[in-house]
Amino acid sequence: MNGSAIYIWIIIVVMPLGLISCGPTSPGSDPVPARQNSSNEKTTTLEGGSGKPEEAGGNSQGIQPEEIEGLSGAPEEASSYPLPDLSLMSEDSFQRNAKMGRLVARQRCILCHKIEGRGAILQPPLIQVSMRRLDRMKTYDSHLDQLRTSDPDRYSSKRDLLEKITAEADVLRKMQLWLSGYLRRPTFDNSQAKMPLQVLKPVEVDQLACYVIQLAIEGYQQGETPLED
Numbered sequence: 001m002n003g004s005a006i007y008i009w010i011i012i013v014v015m016p017l018g019l020i021s022c023g024p025t026s027p028g029s030d031p032v033p034a035r036q037n038s039s040n041e042k043t044t045t046l047e048g049g050s051g052k053p054e055e056a057g058g059n060s061q062g063i064q065p066e067e068i069e070g071l072s073g074a075p076e077e078a079s080s081y082p083l084p085d086l087s088l089m090s091e092d093s094f095q096r097n098a099k100m101g102r103l104v105a106r107q108r109c110i111l112c113h114k115i116e117g118r119g120a121i122l123q124p125p126l127i128q129v130s131m132r133r134l135d136r137m138k139t140y141d142s143h144l145d146q147l148r149t150s151d152p153d154r155y156s157s158k159r160d161l162l163e164k165i166t167a168e169a170d171v172l173r174k175m176q177l178w179l180s181g182y183l184r185r186p187t188f189d190n191s192q193a194k195m196p197l198q199v200l201k202p203v204e205v206d207q208l209a210c211y212v213i214q215l216a217i218e219g220y221q222q223g224e225t226p227l228e229d
């Protein structure tokens with residue numbers, strides 16, 4: 001074959017073959033499923049790792065913003081969360097209570113909330129509900145304003161405690177008072193509260209309140225992700 005014969009042979013035989021094999025119906029070369037797979041893998045890996053405290057704050061170097069899409073920058077937010085005054089936690093009685101509270105919680109609360117990685121997954125882990133509650137205490141007074149008009153009977157039956165909570169300026173002490181009401185009766189300030197009544201001794205309520213506060217603070221310090229509201 002001379003040069004032009006080869007050229008014609010390519011146009012007549014090879015090009016149509018190429019068109020057929022690259023056509024849209026061709027199996028095995030469709031790029032869409034492959035791309036979906038790789039992005040699924042990426043999401044899974046990131047979700048799995050997002051709960052580890054040691055990764056918090058480190059994401060800015062290793063992982064690009066588009067890769068943490070959906071996590072909305074949570075680790076950075078967590079590490080820069082403005083912690084309240086922590087003086088309550090340095091009191092001896094608080095530390096004793098929190099220590100005992102941890103033991104009570106591991107017996108009583110683990111039925112629904114995971115604690116230190118152990119227990120049921122029926123409900124969010126205790127550390128996460130504790131962090132969310134600490135955050136909610138900052139806007140608690142507006143919740144009470146609402147309650148006063150939307151559920152006046154509930155408000156007046158708990159008026160003493162609710163007024164004490166409003167008057168308390170220290171956020172951790174405010175949360176301690178709130179927990180003393182909630183752990184006795186989860187619906188004490190909210191008819192929609194979903195946690196079933198827990199039968200606890202008064203001393204256990206005090207101990208658990210301190211432990212829950214400690215968990216919330218540790219959670220923010222370690223860059224855990226709080227629950228969405």
Ligand code: HEC
Nearest residue numbers: 105108109111112123129130132133194195196198208212
């Ligand atoms: C029978 C299951 C169950 C048990 C046992 C249980 N909880 Fe809960 N808890 C719930 C449910 C349901 C919620 C509501 C979850 C939500 O709001 O996302 C909740 C929420 C909470 C919250 C967040 C409340 C808020 O409004 O901020 C705290 C704090 C809490 N539980 C503490 C405890 C403690 C301490 C114990 C152990 C004495 C305990 N729970 C035992 C079911 C349980």
